[in-house]
Every structure is written in C-alpha cells, then in structure tokens.
Amino acid sequence: MSNPSYLIVGATLVSGERTDLLVQDARLTPVAPNTSNSNTAGAIRIDAEGLVALPGLVDLHTHLREPGFEQSETVLTGSRAAAAGGFTSVFAMANTMPVSDTAGVVEQVMALGDDAGFATVRPIGAVTVGLAGERLSEIGAMAHSRAQVRVFSDDGKCIHDSLLMRRALEYVKTFDGVVAQHAQDPRLTENAQMNEGALSSELGLKGWPAVAEESIIARDVLLAEHVGARLHVCHVSTAGSVEVIRWAKSRGIVVTAEATPHHLLLTEDLVRSYDARYKVNPPLRRDEDVEALRAGLADGTIDIIATDHAPHPTESKESEWDAASFGMVGLESALSVAQTALVDTGLLQWADIARVLSQKPAEIGRLADHSHAFEPGAPANFTLYDPSSSSTFDLDRLAGKSTNSPYLGLTLPGRVQYTFHHGYPTVLGGTVVDSTTVAASAAAWKAGRTHG
Numbered sequence: 037m038s039n040p041s042y043l044i045v046g047a048t049l050v051s052g053e054r055t056d057l058l059v060q061d062a063r064l065t066p067v068a069p070n071t072s073n074s075n076t077a078g079a080i081r082i083d084a085e086g087l088v089a090l091p092g093l094v095d096l097h098t099h100l101r102e103p104g105f106e107q108s109e110t111v112l113t114g115s116r117a118a119a120a121g122g123f124t125s126v127f128a129m130a131n132t133m134p135v136s137d138t139a140g141v142v143e144q145v146m147a148l149g150d151d152a153g154f155a156t157v158r159p160i161g162a163v164t165v166g167l168a169g170e171r172l173s174e175i176g177a178m179a180h181s182r183a184q185v186r187v188f189s190d191d192g193k194c195i196h197d198s199l200l201m202r203r204a205l206e207y208v209k210t211f212d213g214v215v216a217q218h219a220q221d222p223r224l225t226e227n228a229q230m231n232e233g234a235l236s237s238e239l240g241l242k243g244w245p246a247v248a249e250e251s252i253i254a255r256d257v258l259l260a261e262h263v264g265a266r267l268h269v270c271h272v273s274t275a276g277s278v279e280v281i282r283w284a285k286s287r288g289i290v291v292t293a294e295a296t297p298h299h300l301l302l303t304e305d306l307v308r309s310y311d312a313r314y315k316v317n318p319p320l321r322r323d324e325d326v327e328a329l330r331a332g333l334a335d336g337t338i339d340i341i342a343t344d345h346a347p348h349p350t351e352s353k354e355s356e357w358d359a360a361s362f363g364m365v366g367l368e369s370a371l372s373v374a375q376t377a378l379v380d381t382g383l384l385q386w387a388d389i390a391r392v393l394s395q396k397p398a399e400i401g402r403l404a405d406h407s408h409a410f411e412p413g414a415p416a417n418f419t420l421y422d423p424s425s426s427s428t429f430d431l432d433r434l435a436g437k438s439t440n441s442p443y444l445g446l447t448l449p450g451r452v453q454y455t456f457h458h459g460y461p462t463v464l465g466g467t468v469v470d471s472t473t474v475a476a477s478a479a480a481w482k483a484g485r486t487h488g
C-alpha cells in the first residue's frame with residue numbers, strides 16, 4: 037500500500053513567497069494557491085498558515101549511541117529526536133561500542149535507521165581502530181560497503197598523531213571522502229573541565245585552553261593543503277579557531293567547519309551553577325567567542341550548524357562536575373536556538389538557515405538524493421516551522437531517550453509543527469508520530485521504491 041498524499045496549504049518559503057505543496061509518492065510539487073485537480077482532491081489537507089517551509093534539516097554530527105550505549109539513546113529514539121527537531125537526515129558518530137570502524141557495524145547502524153524510518157541515517161566511520169589513535173580502521177571497506185561512508189571521524193577523541201592524520205586524509209581523498217576532526221590537543225587538556233581563564237581559576241576547575249583547539253586546526257589545515265584532501269572541523273568553539281579557518285579559506289584550502297547551537301548561544305558563566313548539563317566538549321567559552329562564531333557563520337567562514345547531540349543517562353550528569361560526562365542533547369532544540377542566536381538578532385535570514393542546516397551539511401556529507409529547493413519532483417523531505425510562537429522548553433519537547441538539555445525550563449521561540457520524510461509525516465501538528473506508524477510508512481515507501 038502506498039502512503040497517502042498531502043496538500044500543504046499556505047506555507048511560506050524561505051524566499052518569503054507563499055505556496056501550496058502537494059506531497060505525493062515521496063515527492064513534492066509546489067502548486068499555486070487554491071489549485072484543485074484530481075491530484076489535490078484526494079489529498080489530506082494541512083493548514084500551514086504562518087509556517088516557514090524549510091528543506092529537511094541535515095545534522096552532520098549526531099551521537100545515536102547504538103550499538104552499545106542503548107541506555108542513553110538508540111537509532112530509533114535518536115532519529116525520533118531528529119524528526120522532532122525538523123531533521124530528515126542525520127550522520128551518526130562512530131563512538132559506539134563496538135566502535136563503528138568496520139563495514140559490519142556501519143551497515144547495521146544504517147539498517148536500524150532504515151527500519152525506524154524517522155530520518156535517513158548515514159553512519160560516520162571511525163578513522164582509527166577502536167578510536168585508539170594508533171592505526172587506521174577499514175576506511176576503504178566502509179566507503180565501499182552498502183553504507184557508502186563518506187565522513188570519517190574519531191569524534192570524542194582527536195586524531196593527534198600527525199602522520200596518521202596525513203594518511204587518513206590521503207585515504208579519504210581517493211573516494212571524495214572527508215575527515216571530520218575533533219580538534220583537541222590531548223596533552224593540553226588532560227583532566228580539563230571548562231574553558232581556561234579567570235573563571236576556571238575562580239571556580240577551581242581545571243582549564244581547557246583555546247590553544248588546545250586552535251593549534252590542532254592550524255596543523256590540520258596545513259596537512260589538508262599538503263595532501264589536497266577535504267578536511268572538516270567539528271564543533272569550533274573559539275574566536276581564534278574562526279580566525280585560523282578564515283585564513284585557511286583565504287589561501288584556498290578545502291576546509292569546512294561547524295558550530296553547535298550551544299556554542300552559538302551559551303557561555304562559560306553557566307558553569308558557575310556547577311550544573312553538569314553545561315559540561316560539554318569543547319567547553320562553553322566567552323561572549324567574545326560566541327560573537328566570533330556568529331560572525332563566522334554570517335560571513336561563511338563557518339559553513340554549517342551541527343548539533344553534536346550527545347545523550348547521556350541522568351546518573352552520569354547528576355554527579356559532581358569533575359565526574360560528570362561531557363555532552364548535551366541538541367536535536368530537538370536546534371532550530372529554536374538558531375532562531376534566537378541568528379535570526380532574531382538579524383544576522384541570518386531563513387534562507388541562510390536553510391543553507392547552514394540543510395544544503396551545506398548535505399554537500400559536505402555527500403548525501404545522495406538531497407534537495408534543499410522546493411522544486412517540482414524534489415524528494416519530499418521538509419519541515420514546517422512556526423517562528424512566531426514562544427514557549428517554555430520542557431521535557432515534552434524531548435523525543436529522544438535522554439534529558440540532558442541545557443535549555444530545560446528556558447523560554448525559546450519557535451516550534452516544529454510538521455516534519456515529512458520521504459513524503460510521510462514524522463511530526464504532525466507539533467506531535468511526533470508514533471514509531472509503529474512511522475515504521476509502516478517507511479516500509480511502504482521502500483516497497484514503492486522497489487516496485488515503482
């Protein structure tokens with residue numbers, strides 16, 4: 037059985053233009069308002085008055101935790117969180133258990149995503165075996181597996197050995213892949229707990245200097261230039277890093293970079309609370325860094341926003357600061373935080389948000405069959421977002437398994453009202469569709485693709 041058709045009435049595109057959208061057989065077609073014909077007649081109508089239609093968001097940096105850490109998140113619950121946030125594709129980081137360093141594990145992660153149906157799940161392969169930083173993993177086998185991995189990362193750990201980093205860049209170059217580096221000099225950050233500066237001294241927490249990030253980025257852009265391969269820098273957090281990347285781009289080095297929503301909004305002052313929800317890698321920095329990251333996104337030095345959604349169980353966040361895990365969930369709040377930090381401040385328009393949260397991450401990850409334009413026949417992956425509402429971000433906004441969000445209890449603007457993946461809804465009227473229905477829609481989509 038094929039999935040039903042939908043007629044989205046009165047949506048606003050990022051250009052400001054208003055349109056109706058017919059969603060049929062996993063594709064979309066913009067139609068002039070008040071069009072009625074045999075196709076639109078049988079379609080389920082959705083009133084999109086006041087809603088911004090954005091292309092399905094793409095997260096290049098998500099921790100889905102499966103296999104191995106299912107108490108924090110699974111592929112199903114993480115992709116449900118993605119849908120709740122307006123995402124239709126996520127790239128799943130490799131720090132699972134076993135580590136995603138073989139064709140077998142990456143194919144398993146992809147298959148779990150396909151079955152769940154909430155989002156397209158593209159696994160990221162580990163650069164080194166077991167993330168141990170000692171020898172390269174089966175990069176080629178993962179690239180040529182059914183998962184067709186194009187993004188490789190040891191995220192959570194830095195590829196610190198310069199020769200290994202060089203070899204990794206040389207390897208991924210052969211199939212147009214990219215190395216996504218977690219830039220953190222391990223020696224400069226041993227036991228580090230928060231941004232290094234006056235506040236870390238005052239609070240008595242071990243400091244994490246900006247140079248630990250900046251020095252690795254500086255080395256890596258030079259290696260990328262030397263090899264002529266693609267480098268991507270994960271979660272840039274300091275003003276100095278933005279400067280280094282700006283310099284590299286001005287030299288023509290092929291480097292892309294991401295900033296997380298939390299580094300675009302929150303600062304180290306929150307650490308005063310000793311509330312471990314604010315403990316994250318890299319750490320929250322200063323106002324000047326937030327400003328530089330925002331400016332970097334606005335001028336294209338920083339290419340994309342990526343969530344670094346890092347779910348952790350309550351017990352590993354409710355311990356004392358030093359013992360708590362690093363990381364915050366971010367998929368469900370990403371658009372609202374982007375609106376607060378970038379749109380409501382006048383730095384970015386909605387068209388820019390579509391670029392940094394959909395078009396560019398899809399390009400960097402070489403995501404197949406992605407369209408960020410609402411063109412006739414485009415894959416029906418999109419989200420309808422209400423920017424005018426404002427509400428307390430509370431537990432019912434979290435659709436994943438973990439609750440380590442820094443925004444709980446805060447008032448945030450905007451709300452994802454609808455998300456469509458492959459032409460079927462994963463979020464309807466602000467509510468995430470139940471998993472059984474979504475899995476059935478995904479199966480119907482797959483059957484249609486095979487037999488259509």
Ligand SMILES: NC(=O)N[C@@H](CC(=O)O)C(=O)O
Pocket residue numbers: 099131191192193218315316317318344346347362363364
């Ligand atoms: N970003 C985080 O704070 N945490 C990440 C990995 C990491 O340490 O980068 C995680 O996997 O929990």
